[in-house]
Amino acid sequence: MATITQTTDSLNCIGGDWRTGHSSETLDVFNPATAEVLAKVTLAEASDVDAAVSAAAAAFPAWRRTPPQNRIGFLFKFRTLLEEHAEEIARLTTQENGKTFAESRAELQRGIENVEVACGIPTLMQGYNLEDIASGLDEIMIRQPLGVTAAITPFNFPSMIPLWFLPYAIACGNTFILKPSERVPLTARLLVDLLHQTGLPKGVVNLIVGGKPVVDALLRHPGIRAISFVGSTPVAKYIYAEGSAHGKRVQCQGGAKNYVVVMPDADLEMSAKIVNDSAFGCAGQRCLAVSAAITVGDAAKPFTDAISGIASSLKVGNGLSEGVQMGPVISPASKARIEGLIGKGLNQGGRAVLDGRNPKIDGGEKGAFLKPTILADLAPDNDLTTTEIFGPVLAMQTVKDLDSAIEVLSRSAFGNQASIFTASGSNARKFRYEAPCGNIGVNIGVAAPMAYFPFSGWKDSFLGVMHGQGRDGVEFYTDKKVVVERWPKEWSRKF
Ligand code: NAD
Numbered sequence: 320m321a322t323i324t325q326t327t328d329s330l331n332c333i334g335g336d337w338r339t340g341h342s343s344e345t346l347d348v349f350n351p352a353t354a355e356v357l358a359k360v361t362l363a364e365a366s367d368v369d370a371a372v373s374a375a376a377a378a379f380p381a382w383r384r385t386p387p388q389n390r391i392g393f394l395f396k397f398r399t400l401l402e403e404h405a406e407e408i409a410r411l412t413t414q415e416n417g418k419t420f421a422e423s424r425a426e427l428q429r430g431i432e433n434v435e436v437a438c439g440i441p442t443l444m445q446g447y448n449l450e451d452i453a454s455g456l457d458e459i460m461i462r463q464p465l466g467v468t469a470a471i472t473p474f475n476f477p478s479m480i481p482l483w484f485l486p487y488a489i490a491c492g493n494t495f496i497l498k499p500s501e502r503v504p505l506t507a508r509l510l511v512d513l514l515h516q517t518g519l520p521k522g523v524v525n526l527i528v529g530g531k532p533v534v535d536a537l538l539r540h541p542g543i544r545a546i547s548f549v550g551s552t553p554v555a556k557y558i559y560a561e562g563s564a565h566g567k568r569v570q571c572q573g574g575a576k577n578y579v580v581v582m583p584d585a586d587l588e589m590s591a592k593i594v595n596d597s598a599f600g601c602a603g604q605r606c607l608a609v610s611a612a613i614t615v616g617d618a619a620k621p622f623t624d625a626i627s628g629i630a631s632s633l634k635v636g637n638g639l640s641e642g643v644q645m646g647p648v649i650s651p652a653s654k655a656r657i658e659g660l661i662g663k664g665l666n667q668g669g670r671a672v673l674d675g676r677n678p679k680i681d682g683g684e685k686g687a688f689l690k691p692t693i694l695a696d697l698a699p700d701n702d703l704t705t706t707e708i709f710g711p712v713l714a715m716q717t718v719k720d721l722d723s724a725i726e727v728l729s730r731s732a733f734g735n736q737a738s739i740f741t742a743s744g745s746n747a748r749k750f751r752y753e754a755p756c757g758n759i760g761v762n763i764g765v766a767a768p769m770a771y772f773p774f775s776g777w778k779d780s781f782l783g784v785m786h787g788q789g790r791d792g793v794e795f796y797t798d799k800k801v802v803v804e805r806w807p808k809e810w811s812r813k814f
Contacts, residue, residue: 322581330504330528332511334374335521340529341366346501346783347653351417351647354685358505363529368496368536369527375467375494376542383464383492385520387441391490396517398434401427401510408509408641412477415503417687418601419638423478430482430797432770437486437791443793446492449770457804462797463566464492464728465544469537471498473550473560474649475604476710477506483774484547485510487792489523496525498537500550502649504528538562545795546634548572548785549606551707552733552779570783570795572606572776574707575735576770579764580724580750581607582741583618590740590762591625596714597738597764599630599691602648603711606780607736607758607765611704612715613724619717623695626713627672631693636680638755648710654687657710661692664714669694675711699727721746725753734777736766757781 329337340363348358382390401408409423436443448459470484481497488495499507511526527533537543538561545568548558555573562569579594581587597609614622638646648654658676665671675690694758695715695784697704704727705713718724738760739750747761759773760766768774773786785795 321337321691324687327359328359330358330360330526331367331371331510332371332510332515332524332526333367334377334525336514336519338367340364342529344364344530346503346530348415348505351649352639352683352686352688357415360504360528362501362532363671365536366531366665367527367529367534367625368540371496371527372467372542373599374522375378375496375525378520379464379466379494382489382520382523385492386430387444387490387492390492391438391440393514393517394434394438394486394490395521397514398431398438400513400516401431401434404513408478408506409508411449412503412506413638413646415505416477417638417649418604419643419646422601422638422646423633426476426479429767429770431695433482434486434790436770440487440490440793443790446799450652452803455805455807459802459804461800461802462491462793463800465657465796466493467543468493468545468547468796469495469496469498469543470547471534471537471550472500472507474500474502475601475606478510479504480549481507481510483549483787487788488796491793491796493796494523494783496527496537496543498527498529501528501530518577529698534558535561536725539565541565543567545619546567547795549787550574550630553593555782568795570773570785571781572785572787573780573782574709574733575606575776575780576707576731576733577607577609577612577736577738578613578724578728579612579732579738579740579760580721581612581614581618581622581741582721582743582746583616584742584746585618585740585762586742587618587621588625591629593713593764594740595626595633596628597631598713599711602652604648604709605765607672607767609738609764610708610713611737612713613727614715614717615721615724616717616719621717623672623693623715625805627693630693630713631673633691635688635690636679636683645711647683648689649687651687653710654689657689657708660703660706660708661694661712664697664701666695667696667701667703668696669701669703670696672715679750700732705731716788723751729755732779735780736760738763738766750781757786760783
């Protein structure tokens, strides 16, 4: 499959065949930097989900009997193809998502690392055993695949997030249905196409492009054993409740409000540079983007001066253009929502250090552009200090000490990431120990866990038990079977 054309429509891969969806609803996939339509998509509906589940169920018996060593053979080939097509994948991601080419390439790299970790499945999937649990009795624990599994993913990491789940699911012997964000289905199509170029048996991986009706059909389908989800918290709560009510194992990674605490003893210039990258990289549309900065004591003025200097000079534009450091947000609707939130924060008493609304971008008149925005002096109850903005906006407040900063974090509904910038080991340790968050950064802006660690959100940022990636991924995609054996000598037949 080569380049994307404006008439591209066969985005569903069912049993290895590319098919058009059967919904009466269509959707334009467009480039948020130019408003150019990249593809006109007829969305899938419940009957397409039925077909995908049938294909995945039919593929399961042979796939689970394929030795793990042979299953990962396809993933090794897939990894090679991802490297060979990295530029094409990254360009496509930039076109449909808006982030810069370098950001698209970097997210793909994180995805590739998950494929690499899943290639360790012959070791990772091993169980354990004990001889002589009683005289002559042995006990073993075996991990077995679940069956048909599915993942529902968001718009902000079109290549990486599907790869948080797909490689582990199939390496463990499951078959899999990917339902990417309907706003960015083209990267997913390319990934699934490359996967099939490895010779992967048909039906092991299927792709369905649709919206809520497709999600509901997946959640309620009796043929699906497990659902992985990444997206906003309200949808995560719905998916967790509905999927569980239909007897499925569910893991849901939700939204975020990530705080960074800047201590006066930190290297404030370096901290400002790193926090700038975290707040405004990917136009603030990372689930680990720092979007609220808490300066402690005297750090406020020098840190604010330093970060506003860096942020104001960021080059904003089309992510495929040379030198551009920040692309657009995902859509005009998202831009309008973020601008509304900025206005609200100002009305509630915030001070605009940088106001990125209505920017003038050369050649970007039709794009969903904002420039970096920094609002200071926000009260703890200002909407901007508590709401997920998911755009290039940094909300700042000042507190007197580290205890007060941790208190702010403790009041947050979210627990995806919290970072501290400090030169003090004792401040760092206290923060690591007390901050109520699943991913902690110490002098780190985006504390993204590597593929062999769990992506560990807490509170409203995660619903479930096992997180995505690494060993948690293997636990999630397998059932444990425990066998107790007795083989008395006198029962043995003589041959
Ligand atoms: P979203 O919740 O709107 O959509 C995510 C997925 O759910 C999509 O596939 C979409 O089609 C589907 N969906 C949307 N509304 C639905 C509904 N009402 N019923 C059923 N399905 C529905 O999220 P998004 O805008 O694509 O992504 C941004 C969000 O994802 C942010 O909140 C961000 O913090 C979060 N996110 C979290 C993580 C994490 O690891 N915790 C990672 C990336 C993104």
